[in-house]
Amino acid sequence: MAKILTVDDSRSIRQMVSLTLRTAGYDVVEAADGVEALEYASRNSVDLAIIDVNMPRLDGIALTRKLRELANWRFTPILILTTESSQERKQEGRAAGATGWIVKPFDPDSLLATIRKVMR
């Protein structure tokens, strides 16, 4: 089963993301912020990470940058979740090593359609 890491400080968004993914048959690991996610990522590999941009302690952009430094995360698809539809944020994400982005708000169907773009 493909494993997905979802990182978001908002409980409701995190729950919606993980329930949607679980219902679609994916294995989901949740993290409430960048530090938690990085801690997990340093010991585990996943098939995809979905990361919120705005988070306390370690934000999504910085997290993405740090993840790309990990040997087992070099080619892992990383999607950043952002409410900003501005070009600036997306570019920041790409520069940090993100594979792509998902613009909030999104509904479960569009989330699944998007992640299928990067899941084998």
Added chain:
Amino acid sequence: MTIDPRQFHQVFFEESFEGLEAMEQALLTATPGQVEAETINAIFRVAHTIKGGAATFGFERIAALAHRLETLLDQMRAGKRLLDEPAIELLLGGVDLIRAMIEGARQGIGIDDEAQVGYISRLEQAIKGEAISPTPLPSAVTARPEPAPKAPAPGWRIRFRPDPSILAHGNDVVLMFRELSGLGDFQVKADLSALPSLPELEVERCYLAWQAELRGAVERRAVEEVFEWVADESELEILPIQGRGLPQPAAPVTDEAVPSGAGEAVPAVAVPKAATLQEAVRRVAAEPGGSIRVSIEKVDALVDLVGELVITQSMLSRLKGAVVGELGERLVAGLNQLERHTRNLQDSVLGMRMLPIAFVFNRFPRMVRDLAAGLGKQVVLEVQGESTEIDKTVMEAIGDPLMHLVRNAIDHGLEQPQERRSAGKPAAGRLSLSARHRSGSIYVEVRDDGRGIDPAKILDAARAKGLLSGDAPVDAEAALNLLFHPGFSTAAEVSDISGRGVGLDVVNRNVRALGGSVGISSDLGRGTLFTLRLPLTLAILDGQLVQVGGSNYILPLEAIVETIRLEPARLSSLAHWLELYLLRDDYIPVIHLARLFQCREAACERPLVVIVGYEGHRVGLVVEQLLHQQQVVIKSLESNFWKVEGISAATILGDGTVGLILDISGLIQIAGRVLGETTGWRPHRTASSEARP
């Protein structure tokens, strides 16, 4: 995919309230003009989180307001504005308004528009006050704009040369192509011209380019979306295929003149791309990923199959002695292993049907609260052993009986607060629900500390109803058991006897139908206890094989108290198949099973009497021989044959023959009936006759 975002609303509301609380606290404790950056960041994140959630869950006005607050806070974060006293006041107003709007959303009511409009205009002024133009609302806040309908081309010619670093971002060209092939007929050719010589080749860089054709009524936007994340760093060209039309004769083509010179303008083809997309989604969804939601029928089919496997296994294990020598040893080893695996498999499969009893217990806190409030009583509910696992079928069947017992306890068992106080009890009544697993059964108890049941009143009512004749003394326990009598519950007088008779016969019948039993004990003035004994599972049974009339029957192992050799001198005959037997100092009824079932009585030198007990009643069963003990898979006799008195179910034995499972409580009832007719005896309980645990 049917995920309803509404199910996350509650979490969103709670999380927003928590956030607003934190924001309010931070604002209230802040020193105006000297607020630390991290405090502003924290407040900003609250607004940001609420904005994201509100937009996702469809609360657009909340999202819009949160967005404006976020804009203002962003100015402070950037040092363009101070978090001074007026700003704090303004932000606190925002906290209040958002809180009211979320509360409104939770209750499904709108919020006073004027308050909102007034506040928002103040906020807008503040934002503009620093001569910084407000950032436009992202499309997030309003509905996502539908893409302008564009005439689909017969297809697209795509030229794609990604940046060599594309792989380092986790992008995968193969996946993009997979997506494109889901949109239409997709053909691709790789361009190897940029491929360096082997020594210069860096394996993590992408040197390839592609030329592709996507045929079908696909909107340009759909193609662009595939390349959305990489377009900025790639050379990408998406051009409509010209000239050659789509091989779709049925498609109506408009007669409108094609605007000359417009590269993308092609005849409109009204073929929805939805079909191919749907198909692609279905294909992806069908990929193995594994769900664990399985219908109970499938589990039951599995239970059945495993049952058959157990039978086959026990047939095979009879071969153990059949082969001698080394081959025989290997056979025995293999069969032992098979037996172990089969047993494990059976346990696992039966475990799939087990659920914690909390599923039933969980409905009671609310029900008890409502009932107690309605009656003006105070009730403290205690629940124990809610993690005890129980068969799903059993659980479904005990919901109503339990509900009934709980309702009765609150309605009739527990007293009004003042009545309790004057009886020297705490004003609040205690109701406890518990479940535990003991020796192959589940025990569920419903206990209250109410007024209890007066046996004398039950006896009076029973006599008045004609259920009891004469003035023969009846012990308290027997009197309480009268409450389960079907005739009793219909009597109008029962409500005076704390109403405990109402429907108790139904409770009793339902539990018995499961192969369980209901016990009652009561202490006048102190409370009442109902105990439900339930089978752990309905699918298997630990059985003792016995021989009767040359055939095999199965006795539930847990019912057997002891086995003695029949001494004919101790028998006194009552009926053809029923006799009384002097067991030590007590007479117990003895059933000649072969005679009862009218089968040929096999010549037997020394018959045995198996004493079985059920709910304190004892009866002896005359059998020819005790065979081995084994676990048997229960097959309903009723659904495969028809109901036979004295038989509860059937099974298939190791040699392939059918074995009938004896219905102990049924046999005791039959014996009691006949004994009652001939001697006035009725089954009675003695302390020593408890079934062996």
